[in-house]
Amino acid sequence: MTVSVEVEDQAWQVLPGVDDLARCAVTAALAGAGHADLDCDIAVLFTGDDGIAAINAEWRGKDKPTNVLSFPTPEDMPVPAGEPRSLGDIVLAHGVIAGEAVEQGKTLPDHTTHLIVHGTLHLLGYDHEDDGEAEEMEALEVHILKGLGISNPYE
DSSP, X not given: OEEEEEEOSGGGGGSTTHHHHHHHHHHHHHHHTTOTTOOEEEEEEEEOHHHHHHHHHHHHSOOSOOSEEXXXXXXXXXXXXXXXXXXXXXXXXXXXXXXXXXXXXOOHHHXXXXXXXXXXXXXXXOOOSSHHHHHHHHHHHHHHHHHTTOOOTTO
């Protein structure tokens, strides 16, 4: 498994070790979802509110910032021989996430980890479009985060 990390917005410098945090969260999410041995590549982009607002407008038609976006790679995308399959991309916005962390009484590292786990689960096909899907996904997130020493983010 490869986790490619790019820090586009320097505001993320307030979170030392963001590369390691991303790799740890992705690894825990894959393992928690039963895919510990999956040979894959996931890209994580740490951007700002303006960057994610532009992406959100272009790809989802919503002209506003959000905390996290996930873009799964299409299942039928060819994979070159010997290369890991790309699961997709996760994009995180510093301003939204930092604001949510303060509002919710969470640390920035814990909240960021939660959103990377959440995004990784989306790349694996989990969703929260209806109550049943939401309950399943949230329970899995809580289980994965507990293994990382992070309390239930939904309480």
